Amino acid sequence: MPGWTRSAGVREGRRPAPRWAKAGIKVIIGSRSAERAETAAAELGDGVTGMDNQDTAAMADVVLVAVPWEGHSELLASLRDQLAGKIVIDCVNPLGFDKQGPFALPVEEGSAAQQAEKLLPESRVTAAFHHVSAVHLADLSIPELHTDVLVLGDDREATDLVRALADAVPGMRGVYGGRLRNAHQVEALTANLIAINRRYKAHAGIRITDV
Amino acid sequence: MPGWTRSAGVREGRRPAPRWAKAGIKVIIGSRSAERAETAAAELGDGVTGMDNQDTAAMADVVLVAVPWEGHSELLASLRDQLAGKIVIDCVNPLGFDKQGPFALPVEEGSAAQQAEKLLPESRVTAAFHHVSAVHLADLSIPELHTDVLVLGDDREATDLVRALADAVPGMRGVYGGRLRNAHQVEALTANLIAINRRYKAHAGIRITDV
Numbered sequence: 001m002p003g004w005t006r007s008a009g010v011r012e013g014r015r016p017a018p019r020w021a022k023a024g025i026k027v028i029i030g031s032r033s034a035e036r037a038e039t040a041a042a043e044l045g046d047g048v049t050g051m052d053n054q055d056t057a058a059m060a061d062v063v064l065v066a067v068p069w070e071g072h073s074e075l076l077a078s079l080r081d082q083l084a085g086k087i088v089i090d091c092v093n094p095l096g097f098d099k100q101g102p103f104a105l106p107v108e109e110g111s112a113a114q115q116a117e118k119l120l121p122e123s124r125v126t127a128a129f130h131h132v133s134a135v136h137l138a139d140l141s142i143p144e145l146h147t148d149v150l151v152l153g154d155d156r157e158a159t160d161l162v163r164a165l166a167d168a169v170p171g172m173r174g175v176y177g178g179r180l181r182n183a184h185q186v187e188a189l190t191a192n193l194i195a196i197n198r199r200y201k202a203h204a205g206i207r208i209t210d211v
Numbered sequence: 212m213p214g215w216t217r218s219a220g221v222r223e224g225r226r227p228a229p230r231w232a233k234a235g236i237k238v239i240i241g242s243r244s245a246e247r248a249e250t251a252a253a254e255l256g257d258g259v260t261g262m263d264n265q266d267t268a269a270m271a272d273v274v275l276v277a278v279p280w281e282g283h284s285e286l287l288a289s290l291r292d293q294l295a296g297k298i299v300i301d302c303v304n305p306l307g308f309d310k311q312g313p314f315a316l317p318v319e320e321g322s323a324a325q326q327a328e329k330l331l332p333e334s335r336v337t338a339a340f341h342h343v344s345a346v347h348l349a350d351l352s353i354p355e356l357h358t359d360v361l362v363l364g365d366d367r368e369a370t371d372l373v374r375a376l377a378d379a380v381p382g383m384r385g386v387y388g389g390r391l392r393n394a395h396q397v398e399a400l401t402a403n404l405i406a407i408n409r410r411y412k413a414h415a416g417i418r419i420t421d422v
Contacts, residue, residue, distance in 0.1 A: 009287040103392055133421070147420050150403065178406030181314055186403060188396035192361065193419075195389035200422045208404075209358050210344070211411045 008190050016064075016129065016137060016169060019145075021046035023168040030056030040094045057082035062089065063162065064129065064197050065116065068156070069094040069105070072112055076119040084122035089165075090183075091129035093190040101195055104188030109201075113152065113183035125210030126153035126162045127183040130190055133203035144171025152177045227275075227340065227348060227380060230356075232257035234379040240254045241267030241274075263294030268293035273300065273372065275340065276327065280305040280316065283323055287330040295333035298369045301377075301394075302340035303399040312406055324363065324394035337364035338394040339385070341401055344414035355382025358416030361397050363388045386419050 021027045021044060029050040031037035037050030056062055057079045063086055072092050076083075092112040094105040109115040115125035117146055128151040136145055149166035151174050153159040163174030177186060189206075196204040232238045232255060240261040242248035246263030256346045268274055274297055278286055283303050287294075303323040305316040320326040324338035339362040347356055360377035362385050364370040374385025388397060400417075407415040 021368055097364045100390060100392075102389075105398060136421075152403075175407065176410045178313075178403040179311060181311075182399070182402050182406065185315060185396040185399035186394070189400060191393050192363075192389040192397060195393065196386065196419060196422060202421040204422055205420040208407060209416040209418055210347075210413040211407060211415055 010025060016132065017048060018044050018046065018140060019137065019169045021048045022085045022140075023170075024059035025165070025168060028056045028060055053079060054082055057086070060086065062165065064085045064089045064091060066091055066129075068092075069112060073115060080120055080122075083120050086123050087124065087161060088116060088120060088123045088125045089129065089162055090116045090125060090127045093130055093187045095188075095191050095194075101198065102191040104184075104191050107184065110181065111187050113180050113187070117180060124153070124158040125180065126151060126155070127180060127186065128152065128160050128162050128166065128177075130186055131193055131205050132172070133205055135203045136205075145169060145205075146171045146207070148173045148175050148207050150175055150177030150206075151206075152180055152183050152186060154179050175211055200202055227343065228259060229255050229257065229351060230348065230380045231376065232259045234381075235353075236376070236379060239267045239271055242311045264290060265293055268297070269296065273298045273376065275300045275302060277302055277340075279303075280323060284326060284330060287327055291331055291333075294331050297334050298372060299327060299331060299334045299336045300340065300373055301327045301336060301338045304341055304398045306399075306402055306405075312409065313402040315395075318395065321392065322395035322398050324398070328391060335364070335366045335369040336391065337362060337369050337387075338391060338397065339363065339367070339373050339377065341397055342404055342416050343383070344416055346400050346414045347416075356380060356416075357418070359384050359418050359422050360388050361386055361388030361389055361417075361419075363394050363397060365390050386422055 017027045027048045029037045029041045030053040034052040041048040041050030069092055090113040094107050094112050095102050096105045109118050117125040128149050136142055151159045151162045159176055165172030166172050193204045228238045235291045240248045240252045241264040245263040252259040279327050281305055301324040305318050306313050307316045315340030320329050328336040339360050347353055362370045362373045377383050377385030404415045
C-alpha cells in the first residue's frame, strides 16, 4: 500500500500519484487537512484515497515526501513515529531563485535527503523523483514519460523497491544513483534543468546512457 | 586553433583530443614537459602537436583544463597571463574516494569552475565535459559517443562555442546547462555516475530529454 504525503504547498504536477494509481498501485494522498486530501483524491479517481498527513504516514508502507523545502524539516519531525520502519522517498530540491535564475541552497546536513535521514532515524530513507517534469507528469495525455529516475540510498532493498515504483510508470525507469551522501548534487541538478528549460523552452529530464 | 592543457597526471582516456583532431580541429597537447607532450601528440597523429603547458596556453584560443583536482589551482595560477582573453573549459571533478566509494569534495569557491574563474579573472571560463566516459572516449573503435555534454558559463558566446566543440564529436551533443554558479552539482554528479558504473558494470553518461 504505497502512499505519499504532500503539503498544501506542493506543486500539483510534481506528484506521480495519478500515474501510480493507473498502474494499479494503491495511493493515499496526504495533506495537512484531511478534507483537502479527500477532495484531491476524489479528483484523481482510480481508487486514490485522501487522509491527513499523520494518518497517511501511518497507513502507507512507502511514503513520498513532496513538500516545499521550507516546510521539510518541520513536517518530517512531526511524522517521526508514524514513519518508523517505513520506506521514505525524499524528492525535495532545496533551491533558491533570484534575478539570475535558480541556484542550489546550502543544506546543513548536506542535502534534503540527509536531513530526512537525521530526522527519521528509524525510517529507511531514499532519495528519488527529483527531475521528473512536473508538466509532463500532470499531463496524462502523454502516455509515456521518457525519463530516468535516479534512486539513492544505503538500503539495497529499499532502493530496489523505489526503482520498481519508477519502473511502474510507463516509459519511466528507476536507476540506482549512489549512496545518500551523494544526494546533494542530484537535488541541486534541478537548478540546471530549470536553466535548461528556460533556455530551450523545454521540460527537461535526464536519461543515463549505457545502463 | 583550439588546444588543451593537461598535466602528466590526467587520466589518458578523459581527453577528447583524438576525437577533435579526427573532426578536423587543430589540437595542441600540453604537459609540464614539452617532450612528454610531443610524444603524446605523435602517438595521436592527425596533426596533433605537443608543447609545454605555458606555450600551449599561449598558442590556443580555447583551452581544456583536464588535470587532477589536487593540481588544479596551482596550474591555473601559473597560466593566468597566457590564458587572459581565452576561453577556458574546466572539466575537473573534485572527488574523494573511501571504502564506501566516491563522494564530492567541498570546494571553497563552490566548484572547480568557480575556482578557475577566480584564478583567471581575464579569461572566459566555462565548465563542460565532466561526464564523458573515459573508456568510451579512448576507444576509437566506438565511432559515435551517444552522450550529452552540459556546458555551463555566464558568457553566451563562450558557451555556444564550447557546445559546438561537443557537437563536433560524432554522437555527442553540447547542451547549455546553466550559469557557472551551478557548476558544483554537475562536477559532483560524476560521483553518482561512478556509483552507477560500479553497480551496473557500465560506462554511464547522461542525456537530457525533451531538448
